[in-house]
Amino acid sequence: MSLHDYLTQRGGAERVFELLCRYFPHADIFTSLYDAKNTIDLGDRPVQTTILQQLPYASKYFRLLAPFYYPALRALDLQDYDLIISSSSSFAKGVRKGPGAKHICFCHNIPRFLWDTKVYLRGYKEFQVFTPIVAKVFGYLRKLDLQYAQEPDLYIANSTTVSARIRQVYDRPAVTINYPIDDSKFIFSESKENFYLVSSRLLSYKRIDIIVDAFNSLGWPLLIVGEGPERQRLEAKAMSNIRFLGYVSDGERAQLMAKARAVITAALEDYGLVPIEANFSGTPAIAYGAGGVLDTQVPGLTGLFFKSQTADAIREALLQASNIQWNYAMIRNHALDRFTEAVFFQKVGNCAGWWKP
Template identity: 70%
Template sequence: MKVALVHDYLTQRGGAERVFELLCKRYPDADIFTSLYDPQHSIDLGDRVVRTTYLQKIPNAPKYFKLLAPLYYSAFRSLDLSEYDLIISSSTTFAKGVRKRPDAKHVCFCHNVTRFLWDTKTYLREYTAYRRFYPLLEGVFQWMRQADLRYSQEPDLYIANSSVVARRIHQTYGKPAQVVNYPIDSNQFTFSDQKEDFYLASARLLSYKRIDVIVEAFNWLGWSLLITGDGPERETLQARAMNNIQFLGHVPDATRKQLMAKSRSVIVTALEDYGLVPIEANASGTPVIAYGAGGVLDTQVPGTTGVFFKSQTPEALHAALLKARTIPWNYRNIREHALSHFSETVFFESVDQVIQGVLGD
């Protein structure tokens, strides 16, 4: 059986790219396709050949890949995948639209519906540089939404990383999706049941991450808070923070691993489609205090691995922090839950079962 692996673009390294990296390791003989490839800024594929589209020939295309959005559909449709029996795409946008033979199968790991098309206002809040072009963009987006709906019918099966993403796929594309929670590399995290007197937030400092809620709550409490990560909100957040809050910026993986293991709790205030940080915290034996919506509903057990709060407000987080102090956490059970549900072994057992089901149809 000849297998093709397809990803939207390999120009950055994020959660979607990490999943694609796992798929590449799982299928070492598969051919790899993407629209644009920048090996200096994306996942490590060793000496494997990465086949790209005509967009790769555009000067500086990997750097300005977002500006090429209207061209991606035609780029992926131009790929000749007629010799492949199984196509596995990894997509939040365009890769799901590749062509296949009528008798071939296409399984799409859909990390989300195309956000800039179906949640445009939220997307533009994060990318303010594009906001002033909204009147022009909306006309283009209307055309692209129709294309997105049309090409979303290409995959034979969708795999979603969480229940909330599965619902979006069904609501937007009219296609059912099977939920397979994405894994973490448990070897990258260390366990400790000796917690220190500080809390941790680990996130990019973007507006939708709602780090402002955490800062305000800890300003009231005066408890020690460490924040790792960087982003355009950092200066504003630091200006609002009291002396009990430290911004560490980007930290080495080894430092982050120790902080995860030693903190009292890791705090997540964003509405995440899935979210690996809560699972990473649990793999370190650390409970999570999280906004109770989105992906955490699939990964956390209230009272056992973490505490939920119902609104993205300092008041709600404040109450959850006080509640968490009253819970006699079993740190080993927290870690065991993460390892037994979100390891790479468990992930690929589920993936193999799903793909065999598709091939057996």
């Protein structure tokens, strides 16, 4: 069976789970909450949920249910399954397995909201008035998280950054295997148009604000794909050379990736799928040089790093990138050699002798 924390949105973790579901076409799918309209496309496969699914507006306000996910997921009856594949950045790792069963956890990160609470809550200012209550609740949840983190038999982390966090916080070993991209969803183009691209949820830790500041200064055309609580604030400060497109279809996003001069990311990402998606499109990534991109990008070949999360650093990297004669075919080949599903699942099979498709 395959399990994800909750399927209420469509982000990088959900896209990885989509690949796992396709690799295991007959596996039963479980999650705590499921909102088919706003998450990955699972076709007509049934999705089994928890008691939380019965709560009104649960999918809309899923973040407020943090104290209840572990009890709900541990109440699932998984005794008949001999292999559990979980995709988790929070709670799915804590499900109960049956006697003799094996549990592989594809860990996207330890729970950011529990272990880096101040940074996480900067994106949700409306909840900061509840900080004293949140601190007590999260303290309790951290104890549960440490306890249930011992459940999986094998952790597979998406980057060396996440592997280090698993070892440091959970005292568990983790194998690092960079997660794949469904390359069939991206278009290669050597013909670039005169715009740059951001594709991201509009949350404060994504640091779209400093990207906007950099492009305000340069006056270069920037397209921003994505929704989030920061959109109104960002639109208010952006000049006319910056356009917010909101949600776009996968096909539209692929076209934008292929035609952009570069894709910009400014967050400290645990892994970061967007730079790899850009590379599959033959497009260089300009990224903050920390975290997961250190595993996936080659400066000067697939993109450029900037050393600090400031508008000045981004502007300097953009100017430097504009003077490079990028080999777009080489950028795509780099991604094809390292981040396809075939490469990924071969590595997984090599590290888990009891892994079976």
